Ligand code: SF4
């Protein structure tokens with residue numbers, strides 16, 4: 524299955540969406556080349572955000588002339604109506620377009636609804652009425668807010684982290700979205716770098732016909748890998764199923780997803796990476812994390828004052844300080 528219909532939006536996109544957060548890290552021309560190559564390969568869904576610095580501008584520069592042939596989803600982190608309009612107008616101008624296919628509330632701390640006093644959802648409705656946006660979406664990392672959005676009947680798409688490491692509750696959210704005709708956009712389908720088998724990641728998500736994975740793409744090599752799945756989509760065969768089972772066994776349930784909800788840390792510990800350092804070293808090229816810079820960052824774990832902020836904010840119920848100490852002990856054996 525190489526096409527996904529995003530629920531009642533009717534958007535029919537290639538199953539390989541382009542996550543445009545990482546193009547912030549490359550130059551304007553390199554980004555143009557990458558985006559153009561993605562488009563030429565058949566990728567037609569691009570997800571960006573006002574918050575991703577110049578990502579929107581680069582998309583407008585690279586794909587402004589083919590606007591009608593692609594879908595663009597952007598996001599706003601605004602908490603007030605004045606900024607809502609300012610940000611929407613800025614996004615449209617940078618993207619060189621007069622409409623967004625999907626406009627999403629970007630990871631809000633609550634699910635905006637009509638009559639909640641913020642005026643945010645009403646602003647979305649007005650933008651839709653004016654033709655500035657075609658569909659209303661929301662992104663979140665917290666299962667409760669995503670589930671609230673699904674139940675509310677107010678959102679046409681929900682963007683949430685989903686991979687083969689998902690919990691049962693997260694899988695239920697996907698099934699619920701399908702039932703309600705809500706398009707499901709899957710972020711972190713490689714679980715923030717923990718999953719290295721992209722074929723298994725793709726094949727797992729291909730089981731869900733309402734799920735559109737957006738792959739964070741920064742390099743041509745990554746693009747080629749996902750673009751290759753357009754003509755030859757990996758199928759969940761015995762070999763890939765075994766790889767998934769092995770991964771799940773290795774990671775268990777108690778691993779840090781790198782979502783960052785535990786931040787800020789008063790001891791300035793880079794929790795999202797430090798709390799899963801042992802896994803990253805074993806699963807990604809270790810040299811990236813063994814340099815002086817990371818040695819310094821990991822040493823900060825000694826400065827933890829046990830304030831409890833991280834533990835109380837972790838949506839996965841992890842004992843974060845203990846997990847950090849465990850990773851620090853393990854890290855020292857590598858250096
Ligand atoms: S408990 Fe430690 S690691 Fe967690 S937020 Fe507080 S100082 Fe940072």
Ligand code: SF4
Nearest residue numbers: 779780782783785837
């Ligand atoms: S410790 Fe929890 S909140 Fe912090 S990054 Fe990891 S999964 Fe997210």
